[in-house]
Amino acid sequence: MLIKSKNNTKKATFSFRPDFIATSVTTIDFEYLISLGVSTCFVDLDGTVVSRGTFEVDKQLAHALKNSGLDIKIATNRPRSRSLKELKNDLSASGVIHPQGIFGKPSKKYLRSALKEYGLKPHEVVMIGDRFIQDILGANRSSVYSLLVYKLGSSHGKVDSLLSKFEHRMTIKFEQSYSKID
Numbered sequence: 001m002l003i004k005s006k007n008n009t010k011k012a013t014f015s016f017r018p019d020f021i022a023t024s025v026t027t028i029d030f031e032y033l034i035s036l037g038v039s040t041c042f043v044d045l046d047g048t049v050v051s052r053g054t055f056e057v058d059k060q061l062a063h064a065l066k067n068s069g070l071d072i073k074i075a076t077n078r079p080r081s082r083s084l085k086e087l088k089n090d091l092s093a094s095g096v097i098h099p100q101g102i103f104g105k106p107s108k109k110y111l112r113s114a115l116k117e118y119g120l121k122p123h124e125v126v127m128i129g130d131r132f133i134q135d136i137l138g139a140n141r142s143s144v145y146s147l148l149v150y151k152l153g154s155s156h157g158k159v160d161s162l163l164s165k166f167e168h169r170m171t172i173k174f175e176q177s178y179s180k181i182d
Contacts, residue, residue, distance in 0.1 A: 021171060048152065108138075151168075
């Protein structure tokens, strides 16, 4: 199930409110996103498509992305590695967006550089992630559609656990003012 904010205007804003919320990548209505003109998906890794710090992608999730009809690109703050190349293959992604020096998610420069590199306009892209600060705020600041999914796996450490609980409560609060997409 995919739900959307009642605010349909998309412009750069300093906001933690996602444009859409889904329980998982597997429940996203990609056809609806395509009907909005979205052609490309920037997808976060940790907590979105893999549990934090792991490299194993759920087969249903990988299948959903592969059959989404969108060009998939991994958007991560993880350093370049051999395992990242394997994740790219597992997700059928056509590219990986890495931090530009110190400019990683949620900086505007991170996503705007990716848009420029791939010749994309903001309205053609949806950023899918599980974190309000890195994924949703970064997308909203760059005028890219933002789609929040519930976090995969468990938290690591006290700070991550507290942040995850806070984000879960915010997600539930936001959902109350959103509408289902039929």
